[in-house]
Amino acid sequence: MKKKITIVLxxxxxxxxxxPSFTLAGGHGHTRAVKKGILLVAFGSSIPEAQISFKxxxxxxxxxxxxxxxxxxxxxxxxxxxxxxQGTNLDSVATALAKMMDQGxxxxxxxxxxxxxxxxxxxLVHTAHAFKSMPEGIHIVIGAPLxxxxxxxxxxxxxxxxxxxxxxxKKEAVVLMGHGSPHPxxxxxxxxxxxxxxxxxxxxxxxxxxSPDIEDIKAMLKEKRIKKAYLMPFMSVAGDHARNDxxxxxxxxxxxxLTKARVKCSVVLKGTAEYDNMVNIWMEHLKAAMSHFKK
Ligand code: CO
Numbered sequence: 001m002k003k004k005i006t007i008v009l010x011x012x013x014x015x016x017x018x019x020p021s022f023t024l025a026g027g028h029g030h031t032r033a034v035k036k037g038i039l040l041v042a043f044g045s046s047i048p049e050a051q052i053s054f055k056x057x058x059x060x061x062x063x064x065x066x067x068x069x070x071x072x073x074x075x076x077x078x079x080x081x082x083x084x085x086q087g088t089n090l091d092s093v094a095t096a097l098a099k100m101m102d103q104g105x106x107x108x109x110x111x112x113x114x115x116x117x118x119x120x121x122x123x124l125v126h127t128a129h130a131f132k133s134m135p136e137g138i139h140i141v142i143g144a145p146l147x148x149x150x151x152x153x154x155x156x157x158x159x160x161x162x163x164x165x166x167x168x169x170k171k172e173a174v175v176l177m178g179h180g181s182p183h184p185x186x187x188x189x190x191x192x193x194x195x196x197x198x199x200x201x202x203x204x205x206x207x208x209x210x211s212p213d214i215e216d217i218k219a220m221l222k223e224k225r226i227k228k229a230y231l232m233p234f235m236s237v238a239g240d241h242a243r244n245d246x247x248x249x250x251x252x253x254x255x256x257x258l259t260k261a262r263v264k265c266s267v268v269l270k271g272t273a274e275y276d277n278m279v280n281i282w283m284e285h286l287k288a289a290m291s292h293f294k295k
Pocket of ligand 1: 179209241
């Protein structure tokens with residue numbers, strides 16, 4: 001009698017201890033070989049000239065992480081639909097991660113190519129988390145956007161100052177166009193302006209869809225009696241916003257608004273991801289993400 005109880009107890013213990021770890025091994029007990037990958041995630045752009053930014057990042061990523069496959073996803077569904085009509089198919093984050101999971105990737109570093117930790121980034125984090133809880137879940141680590149910490153702020157400010165056209169004189173303004181957002185992270189644009197102006201008082205940061213806007217910037221230029229400004233996008237690509245809202249000929253473009261206020265404008269149509277010093281900051285974030293997979 002005693003023996004039977006011991007056996008039953010042992011079986012109970014066995015099922016308690018062994019079965020759960022068996023299940024945890026995933027699938028039907030077979031363990032998967034480690035396969036690391038990188039997923040680069042941008043907002044996206046449908047403008048062909050803007051692709052230069054993405055190509056630059058792609059090239060740099062493959063050079064630094066030479067044995068690791070690099071995949072891409074765009075967070076903007078509007079851009080993806082537009083591109084699909086032109087015959088180019090780009091994945092959403094969910095589709096890209098699902099494909100990578102099916103291809104046997106076990107560890108994926110997802111690098112956000114966004115500028116601030118705004119809405120697009122929040123959505124990316126939520127999607128990535130959903131994949132972690134799947135039965136054959138993958139290890140996902142997310143690399144931070146360009147401007148995430150005070151340390152980034154200083155690096156970004158230094159890079160911006162370095163990328164200003166050499167011919168610009170100190171009394172002339174440099175006006176950066178950020179995207180802007182209703183998200184609290186929008187405050188980073190004004191914070192960046194503060195950090196920049198400590199080094200060079202005539203650099204301004206405005207946004208298309210947030211605050212400060214072009215009217216705020218115009219008032220600041222007027223107060224300083226600035227006669228000339230270099231307009232530069234502060235977005236990874238010189239896409240639709242840079243070409244139309246910043247440099248376009250329509251009445252409400254930044255160029256038109258400032259020209260009307262008697263500020264001569266010179267436009268620079270280069271996205272931040274075309275500058276290696278900026279791409280390096282994203283790459284540092286990706287290296288930090290990848291370092292979680294070393295163990
Ligand atoms: Co926009």
